[in-house]
Amino acid sequence: MDFSLTDEQRMLQDTADRLVREQYTFEERQKLLDSEQGFSAEMWRQYANLGLLGVPFSEASGGFGGGGVELMLISQAFGRGLILEPYLATVVLAGGLLDAAGTEAQKAEYVERIIGGDLIASFAHSEPTSGYALSQVETRAEKQGDGYRLTGRKAVVPHGDSAEWLIVSARISGDTGAEDGIGLFLVDAAAKGVTRRGYPTIDGLRAAEIALDAVEVPGTACLGEPGQGYALIEQAVGRAIVALCAEAVGAMEVACDLTLDYLKQRKQFGVPIGKFQALQHRMVDMRIELEQARSMAILAASSLDAGREERERVLSAAKCLIGKAGRHVAEEAIQLHGGIGMTWEYSLPHYAKRLVMIDHQLGDVDFHLERFSDLMETA
Amino acid sequence: MDLHYTAEEQAFREEVRAFMRDKLPGTIAAKVAAGQRLDKDDMVNWHKALNSRGWLAQHWPEEYGGTGWSPVQRHIFEEEAAAANAPPIIPFGVNMVAPVILRFGTEEQKQYYLPRILNSDDWWCQGYSEPGSGSDLASLKTRAVRDGDDYIVNGQKTWTTLGQFADMIFCLVRTDTTVKQQEGITFLLIDMKTPGITVRPIITLDGEHEVNEVFFEDVRVPVANRVGEEGQGWTCAKYLLTFERTGIAGVGHAKEALRHLKYVAGKQLKNGRPLIEDPLFRARIANVEIDLMALEITNLRVVAAAQNGGVPGPESSMLKIKGTVVRQEITDLLRRALGPYALPFVSEALDAGSGVEPVGPDYGAALAADYFNRRKLSIYGGSNEIQKNIISKMILGL
């Protein structure tokens, strides 16, 4: 067993860390919140130039063939910087699906542009009443000639407002909750019948509600075998869980650092508040949670190549633990800061918000606890 | 021992309920229910409605216009007000400065300020905390120097809740730097329109403007605005704190929040079934309900024990801790119940009449923001850590 990074991985980590540290200041980030897109097109271009957008794609798709560890290193740096760009939506989710199931033609058309920083895409999957369940797809895909006609509603699609292309999941056959019968379709966000309502999310990111009203797509818009989308979705979501876990670890690191600094600086009753043992133990607990979370992020990143059952079991364990740890660190960091921890001006509460909201993406603590219980070895 | 409400108490509950039905404006209740923003008029109008019934000043002696209610009656009122989605009573005037004026003020101060508080002529805010003095309040630095019949005040207060609406601020200021910290503090009433006062907003993590910084630059305050003697401010402050902590358990509000949680969990779906039928989530709700049941009785025990002695002692610190933890737990479950719909944050949808629809279920628009906002409960009014210090010292003798 070896926890050390390869030279290439260390270089990747340095690149991502340096970029975020030097160019993604909290002040710059806050300005982006008010911009129309809600993120920096210029940073997106830089990620492309530095090769970060191509890292998770297979070499066959024109990427660098990075695995879970590489994705973890990038996402952790992004978590430290609280970045706003659509990496999860475009590269990990939409990109992951295209990489796994795209035809040569589809890859040539979309993947190349994603890696080059010229295409924002997203995965429009969850629905108003689906919660976190991946197989709950009500949106219908009706066969029409060579192609399909899509009707339904998609909820809280990450960066769904700026995506030019959407990968839409829709049911070709079967009941709402069935794993079989789900198809994946490439949909031009400007196509007739697509209406979007974009909005900010409470952690400063963007999302959209998307209505599909008899949207017509050609047969070539199908991604993967028609009706066999579930396994692909699960895999792409698995990679996204690795990214979210690592992002959470990055955000927790900063939240812990800021709180520790504050305990040393802030004086009350004539001493730094870090002298109070009641607070020392609280800070220690935060640190333990962080290390536990880091371990699970590493385990999750390393599980992507495992067999399905093992992989999903580990991913659910990781997302569950990190959901709990994230909430713990977020709440404690605010509390130990006192009033300052409640202010918009200061960076810490924005980390806290992102940490708590990561639990609302791709399955929360309860969802993954239940899923892990189902997959857990009982003897 | 009998934990039932008496016939009189039941009748009182009916009376309060009828009042809420008749006098609480539907528009205001609708805003409170939806977690939408209240404006100053909403809050003032509610104070006026209560006052017209003689129900605003629940902690004052009857001769000055107080209700003369027992702790159980106050508890019933809080429950019914919360259940009816009434706005909270803004405490700074009626429940904070007024008891101090009643206890330490001159007859003139009583005659002038108390009716103005009842009639909502003055909006009060609390000027205690400073950038360098939060938990360690006695270290406060805002200076007041005597100059003839005035004090000249220089310094800064912060976290001043709703100070943007205030006509008056009650402040702790330092009048003597040569004595023990606690002995050099004086309690002043300051008109917010006095030259030299600047109010600046502090925006909280949920994007709201509810707290402020207040700066004082050579602000002249008549000596007649001092409550108690010079150097007696800390005594006033400690006295006020005991009032600040009555009703701190917030049982009525927590019960209403729990009802709302059950409503939301009944509407939200998990695998096509109501979330409240999910064993895991249901158990989480059950757990907090059990805590709340215990808290309600603990609260009534503490206030009953204080019935004759006036206000609760250090036991109220337990109520503050448990009350805020339960409340925060409920807000946590509310945001969780929303699933992915906790994410959308359409601030305009929190303004009634903006015409902007929330994203996702309409009961969900404010829930995630409220979860973050309620982190304040364990910070202000004496942080929960400070409350634990009080309990370990005053109750446990450690």
Ligand SMILES: Cc1cc2nc3c(=O)[nH]c(=O)nc-3n(C[C@H](O)[C@H](O)[C@H](O)COP(=O)(O)OP(=O)(O)OC[C@H]3O[C@@H](n4cnc5c(N)ncnc54)[C@H](O)[C@@H]3O)c2cc1C
């Ligand atoms: C939303 C909001 C509204 C407020 N409204 C008002 C208002 O209207 N008027 C007003 O005057 N003030 C108001 N306050 C201020 C509030 O009273 C202070 O925030 C509170 O007293 C804590 O002080 P602080 O923020 O400076 O934190 P600090 O005192 O700096 O505390 C930081 C952390 O250290 C802990 N700590 C401090 N001392 C000890 C100790 N001895 N042992 C263990 N732990 C300790 C605290 O519990 C906290 O976790 C408000 C605050 C908030 C957040």
